[in-house]
Amino acid sequence: MLVVAVCAASCSTLDEKVTADQNRIRAEFKGLFIWERNNLPDEEIPGKIEGYFDIVKGAYRYIVNEYQPGGNGLPRDNRNVLPVISEGDSISFYFDARIYTGRWENSTTFYTNIESRIELIKNNEEFRLDYWPIVPKRIKVGDDPGILKVIQTALLSEPYCRAAGTTTELVQAKDNDDKVIVDEDGNVVMDEVTVKVPSDQVRIYLTPDIAFHNKWVYNVPAGSTIVYELTDIKIIESIIEN
Numbered sequence: 411m412l413v414v415a416v417c418a419a420s421c422s423t424l425d426e427k428v429t430a431d432q433n434r435i436r437a438e439f440k441g442l443f444i445w446e447r448n449n450l451p452d453e454e455i456p457g458k459i460e461g462y463f464d465i466v467k468g469a470y471r472y473i474v475n476e477y478q479p480g481g482n483g484l485p486r487d488n489r490n491v492l493p494v495i496s497e498g499d500s501i502s503f504y505f506d507a508r509i510y511t512g513r514w515e516n517s518t519t520f521y522t523n524i525e526s527r528i529e530l531i532k533n534n535e536e537f538r539l540d541y542w543p544i545v546p547k548r549i550k551v552g553d554d555p556g557i558l559k560v561i562q563t564a565l566l567s568e569p570y571c572r573a574a575g576t577t578t579e580l581v582q583a584k585d586n587d588d589k590v591i592v593d594e595d596g597n598v599v600m601d602e603v604t605v606k607v608p609s610d611q612v613r614i615y616l617t618p619d620i621a622f623h624n625k626w627v628y629n630v631p632a633g634s635t636i637v638y639e640l641t642d643i644k645i646i647e648s649i650i651e652n
Contacts, residue, residue: 468560495551496570497552565640613637616638
């Protein structure tokens with residue numbers, strides 16, 4: 411009876427924590443759910459937060475730059491030039507994994523391969539930074555043991571996440587003296603150049619019921635909601651033949 415009572419109390423506490431964190435996440439991104447975007451007047455959609463927000467298999471997914479300008483001034487409308495991440499693709503990426511405390515900016519990193527983040531926490535004795543390689547993480551998307559499956563599922567759900575790629579744009583041609591070149595009719599000569607376009611920046615919130623439950627994992631307290639942010643995603647080998 412004592413074991414049953416302890417289990418019931420523990421499960422109840424976890425359920426309460428899950429509900430509380432779900433409410434905090436929803437509050438942080440109020441107006442960003444796609445169905446809220448479709449039903450709210452424009453003036454009620456918060457302008458200070460951009461991006462696309464939805465729920466995938468219980469995880470809260472935020473594509474940070476879905477509606478923001480891309481690199482080199484390219485609009486994210488041009489993200490359709492970027493390759494879609496598909497199941498079976500081998501990809502590389504950088505990540506910042508944090509213990510959620512109510513807002514991303516205030517949450518504590520517990521694992522990362524981003525050098526600038528490691529510099530911020532290198533004096534924290536709780537971390538074994540010698541085991542943190544500062545190289546891109548590589549996985550085969552789908553069921554790779556190298557990262558939680560729900561994160562991989564979030565990458566594969568519509569709107570599909572996109573990896574870094576390239577596009578072309580026209581720029582004014584210039585000579586060796588950096589002067590604009592014009593033709594005999596006085597028209598500016600345009601050159602077609604290849605421009606790199608950054609990948610989607612994807613943030614995935616995992617409440618404890620789909621993360622580590624009531625287990626203490628490494629330096630993540632039992633019952634914690636965690637957040638993974640993936641950036642600079644590149645397809646190393648695609649299952650789709652070009």
